[in-house]
Every structure is written in C-alpha cells, then in structure tokens.
Amino acid sequence: MKSLKRRRIHEKIMEGLLIVATIVVLAPLVIIFAHVIIEGVSALNYDFFTEELGSPSRAMLGEPTGLVHTILGTVVVDLLALAIAVPIGIGAGIMLSEYPEHALNPTLRIMNDTLNGMPAILKGLFAFVLIVKPMGTFSGISGSVALCFVMLPIIARTTESALQGISWTIREAGLALGIPRWRVVLSTVVPAAKTGLVTGVLLAFARAAGEAAPLLFTSFGNNYLPNSWLGFFFEPVDTLPQRLYSLAISPYEEWHGMGWAAAIVLFSFVILTFVTARYLTRHKMQQS
C-alpha cells in the first residue's frame, strides 16, 4: 500500500479536480444568463410589449416594432395546451397509481415513458398530421395539441409518483368508513398530493413553453395580431420560442436585438416557473 502522505495528496488532487469540473459545468449557465440580459435589455422597451412585429422594413426604418402578438399568442397556445394536458395527464396518473391491478397498467407505463423520451419535434410532426393536414391550415390549436403531447407524459408520471407518496392507510381508512373508492381518491388522496401534482404540472408547463420545434409546423408563426380572438385558435399564431428562432436566423440586425429580448422574456418565464416548482417541492419536504 502506498504511504499515507501520498494517499492524502491523491485525495486532495481528486477533490480539487471535482471542484474544477463543477465550476466548469456550471459556468456556462452564468455566462448564458449574463449574455442574454446584456444583449437583450436594450430592446426590452415599451414598444416591445405593445407593438406588432410587422415586416422587416418596419424595424429598419426605425418604426416602433414589438412582439405583443407573440406574447399573447404564447399565452393562448400554452394555456390551451395546459387545459388539454392536465385532465388527461392527471387521469392517466390516477390510473397508474390507483388501479395498479389493471391489466393495461404496465403497458401504459411503458408507453408513457416512451412518449416522454421521444424528441419533441416528432410530437410536432404528429400534431401536423393530426390537425394541420385535415384543417388545411397552420393554427394555434394545432400548436396547443403539439405542446400538449410534450406535457402529457410528464404530468402523468409526476402525478403517479405524487399519489404513490400518499400512504395507503389513508385510502384504507376512507374505504373502511364506507366511502366509495372514487370519493376516496378525489377528496382524500388527490388533495393530499396537491403540492406534488402542482409541481408536476408546473415542470411540464415550463418544459413545453420552451419548445420551438413542435410549433414550427403547427402554429407556424405570424408577424401580426389576428383580427379577432378566434384567430389565435384557427389561424397561424406566433409563439415566443418559434419567433425567437426566426428572429435569430433572420438576416436583419434590428431583429437580432429583438430576438435577445424575446430570450429574456422566455428565460425569465421558464426560470420563474422552475423556481416556483422547486420551492413547492422543498416546502412539501419540510412539511413532511
């Protein structure tokens, strides 16, 4: 065996290397965050939140341009996706957790994991065939459906683990009191797992809200506000991630700044959702 001194030196070297690796891995986060803020903050003015993008000439002539249609479009498309995904995802999660004896349960678990592991772009292609092709036009609804495919498996999985975290004795107590199974699940188990459910929904929302790939062939994008609110559902609609992509690869210098500003908005939204979800989880852990 090597001498104790050499072993201690070796120990110190390894610890140093681990610290260096950790700093190297975490540094890009700080660098990206700093660059996004520095580059985008100047374009983040009043016009950004109140004006439409319009044609590139508008920005080049110095006329006010902004992404109000993008921000509204994102809100509509994301919320509709959430509205579709939450009941289905939570329902599937309840099936996984509360009906473990059901013959289709193992299949559902495998399929859900498969869906979760699939690249988001494939979900976009699927929504394209399912909605855009029959409708004959790109639309906000098709974007919502594509994002809902991204959210679903995450919500189902987190619901399952949140519900399984609730002790079986609670269910047994309810059933022993003669309360029907559905009431036990809906008024005892689900409320007890509330924090876990909300965390899962928030994480799914944050993940889907940052996706651009599935939206490129579904909600497609639009430089203007629709004429009516219905237009957000049945016409091509702008969303932040997809607009950010278009602005970044556009040849116009003026649009690049707006792309960075869009990155600030998107990044802040995702961080906010993420931090809320983390806070809820920690809060819950402290409670238990």
Place this chain on the structure above:
Amino acid sequence: MSELSKQSPDGDELKKEPGILYRWLGDKIFSVVVISLGISIILLALGMAWVLYDEGSLALHKFGFFEFLTNTTWDPAVQLVFGAWPFLFGTIITSSVALLISFFPALAVAIFSAEYAPKWLSSIIDNLVQLIAAIPSVVIGIWGIFILAPWLRDAVYVPIYEWAEASYPALLPILGNPIGYGMATATIVLALMIVPYTTSLAKDAIQAVPKDQREAMWALGSTRWEVIRMAVLPYARGGIVAGAILSLGRAIGETMAVAMLIGNKNTLPFSVFGAAATMPSVIVNEFREAVESLHLSSLMAIGFLLFIISLIVNLTAAYINRKISVGGSNAV
C-alpha cells in the same frame, strides 16, 4: 346503514346516505373515465409510431428501407433522390461525441455534489444543474449563434487551423473550414445541454449505494476518494451507465440549438469544423418549405427513423436501470 336512512323521516338524511347504486355507479364511471384517459396515452404513443410510418411509407417504399437508410444523396431540388445516411451519420457522431465530452465532467459534478459538498452547497449545485436543463433550446441556440460560435472560431478553430496549415497540411481536409458554425460547435453545445441528465441520474445512482458499502471501506482506513473509487462507483455503475444512455437519447433528439449551429449541409460530413446536419435539424430546416410529396414523405421517414432510434435508446436505458435496481434491492 342505508336501511336506517330510508326509514328516516328526514329528507336530508336520504341525501347524506347514498345508496349502493350511487356508489357502484360512481366507482364505475370514475374507473371508466380514468382508464380511458390512461388508454388515450397508449393510443397516442402507438398513433405517433403509426402516423410517422404511414406518412413516410411513400419514400420508404419507393427507395426501399435499406436503400433509404444507406443512400448518401439527399437532393430535393433536381433529382428528387432521398437518402438518410448523411443525417443518420451526423446524428450519431454529434451525439456520441457530445456524450464523450460531457460524461466525465457530469459524473464529477454528481460525485462532488453527493459525496463532498455540504448539504446547502449540494442543494445549490443540484438546482443550478437542473436549471441548465430548463434553459430553452432556442435560447442556447441564439447564444450559440451570436456569442459562442464567433468566439470559438476566433479563439480556438482559427488557431488550430493555422497551426495545421503550417505544420501538418494533411490535416486540413479533416478539419474543414473554420467558419464557426458546424459539427464541432453543435457538438460542444450538445455536450453542455446533456450534462444535467447525466449528472442527476448519476447522483441518484450514487446516493442509492448502501451505507454499509462505504462504512466497510472507512473501517479499513480508506481516504474519501478511495471509498468513492472502490466502494461507491463500482456499485453505482449500472445506474450511471443507464443515465449516460438516456443522455445520449436526449442528444439524439435535440433539435433547435443543433439546427441553429450545425451549419446545415445535406451531404455526408467529412470535416470537424465543417457544416453538417442531423435528423432533427433537417426536419426543422426543410419541412416548412417541402412541396413535393416525396420530399415531405422522406422527411417523415426520417422522423420515423428518429422514433425507432429513440425507442431503442430509451428501452436499453430502462432495461439496464431495471436490472440494476433489482440487483440493488438484493444487495441491501
């Protein structure tokens, strides 16, 4: 109970004590609703596979599956010949090299966070690592386009290119043109993006190592690193490998940042710095502009291939993970 309540003169009492029919019906409706929602996810996954195959079948039948897979020509403009090999190759190279670059740093973060860092620091590190995973791919893409790629070109690629030009000109065709956007940049960004997956799965595996395992080594007078190297890492090996495979799956499917940085060239990549394309990137770049039905179908067929590859990768990781967790529970 229900007999009693039926005899009760008070009408409200009847409402409070639901009958057997109500309970049976309630349970039945609830289970039917919940199970249908579950089945809808099964149908969704199967539907996705079927739709991608069906939409891609025109191209797959015209060229033949094997020919489509191995053909190196992708020409949507003149010959209308479509082969997936350049993109398949680009995807395999970028994602596996990204995994190679990121694996050891990611594992090091997991070890440091699980074994060395005090609890408060460990929780900060975990949150920051997760936050990297939460950055939208397009945000990393815009940062890559305007900051990282120009910096890599000026500070790294051009000096390497000039050195090769002066000392080893034979290397130049392999290096390619150092324009900043190409395989190397896309791979570096991919490596950064998959670190969080490897790290968090590796940390889970390390934390699942039973205490006795470490205590035995401590009792023999080992240093902390020796405990990790000889007692912890061999035990957590399976979980770490499964995590790496899942990260590979993420890299294969990663779309936006790669599409923005890889330079997008439809021929087989021969050079390190040169432009290339991956399966997701070619779909992003060409799908909106594809008018020919054969072109659209070929892109869908690439989607189908991507589906199959992701499926294989995910199932492999799940298989390894399951085998390990069985082993783990036996050992505890």
